[in-house]
Amino acid sequence: MSSSDPAVSLNGLTKIYKGVRAVDALTVDIRAGRVTGLLGRNGAGKTTTLRMLLGLATPTAGTATILGKPYAELPDAAHRIGVSMDGMGGVTGATVRGELRIWCTVLGLPAGRADQVMEYTGLDYAADRPVKGCSTGMRQRLALATALLADPEILILDEPANGLDPDGIRWLRATLRTLALGGRTVIVSSHQLAELEQTVDDVVIMQHSLRYAGTLDDLTGDGAVRLEDRFFELVDPAATAVPVADTATATAGIRTPERNYSRA
Numbered sequence: 328m329s330s331s332d333p334a335v336s337l338n339g340l341t342k343i344y345k346g347v348r349a350v351d352a353l354t355v356d357i358r359a360g361r362v363t364g365l366l367g368r369n370g371a372g373k374t375t376t377l378r379m380l381l382g383l384a385t386p387t388a389g390t391a392t393i394l395g396k397p398y399a400e401l402p403d404a405a406h407r408i409g410v411s412m413d414g415m416g417g418v419t420g421a422t423v424r425g426e427l428r429i430w431c432t433v434l435g436l437p438a439g440r441a442d443q444v445m446e447y448t449g450l451d452y453a454a455d456r457p458v459k460g461c462s463t464g465m466r467q468r469l470a471l472a473t474a475l476l477a478d479p480e481i482l483i484l485d486e487p488a489n490g491l492d493p494d495g496i497r498w499l500r501a502t503l504r505t506l507a508l509g510g511r512t513v514i515v516s517s518h519q520l521a522e523l524e525q526t527v528d529d530v531v532i533m534q535h536s537l538r539y540a541g542t543l544d545d546l547t548g549d550g551a552v553r554l555e556d557r558f559f560e561l562v563d564p565a566a567t568a569v570p571v572a573d574t575a576t577a578t579a580g581i582r583t584p585e586r587n588y589s590r591a
């Protein structure tokens with residue numbers, strides 16, 4: 328592979344579940360060394376796309392390659408690709424440090440690597456806490472810490488900002504930018520458009536089929552138009568901004584709580 332080769336290449340990628348066309352003929356390249364946002368509404372097919380890329384779901388048609396090969400054929404894939412996705416599961420009863428050390432063993436890494444990623448992700452203060460006692464934000468940091476253990480070339484993060492507080496979101500943004508500056512490829516699926524606008528270099532918008540692939544700057548006219556506005560134009564032209572005047576019509580007949588109270 329040369330440095331200009333895409334990190335990920337999807338070609339006609341399609342997944343049909345019992346008549347539901349979850350992903351429809353997706354053809355797109357994701358560039359290496361950049362932060363790319365994979366955007367789409369609920370049910371647009373983002374997770375299914377990532378699952379096919381990682382060999383966790385079989386395409387109905389088309390191909391998905393990562394670093395030039397299907398995931399299952401990629402040498403040393405577990406070290407080269409770091410993944411944080413819902414449903415990857417943790418180790419029952421483990422502490423934060425304990426869980427990371429188990430992954431170190433699985434990946435053949437020294438146990439000390441667990442402490443390094445805890446420090447990097449701001450989890451060192453919680454090292455001895457049981458994972459099941461961690462907040463949602465701490466679990467997000469733990470998922471990222473796990474994905475970073477092997478210092479992978481590519482990070483694939485499904486909704487990494489979910490449950491993070493404003494500090495956590497700011498930290499995540501800086502972390503993803505730093506990783507890309509260090510030459511990593513970061514692919515992040517998210518609904519948080521205003522946040523992504525501050526984080527990503529490139530954008531892939533899908534609604535089962537591809538709606539846009541390119542730079543954020545090209546999509547937004549170097550910031551002249553908000554990502555959110557362009558997103559709605561692309562996924563559903565009928566769903567662009569709801570006029571403020573419509574609010575009164577939309578809420579007509581909805582009683583405010585005060586009106587529901589009967590006065591004694």
Ligand SMILES: Nc1ncnc2c1ncn2[C@@H]1O[C@H](COP(=O)(O)OP(=O)(O)OP(=O)(O)O)[C@@H](O)[C@H]1O
Pocket residue numbers: 344347348349367368369370371372373374375376
């Ligand atoms: N295992 C499955 N069996 C049947 N249908 C599925 C399965 N997985 C996903 N789907 C369907 O495929 C479509 C795409 O789902 P997917 O989870 O990929 O979307 P998404 O963009 O990740 O959504 P969200 O943002 O809500 O996570 C949805 O209609 C979903 O119900």
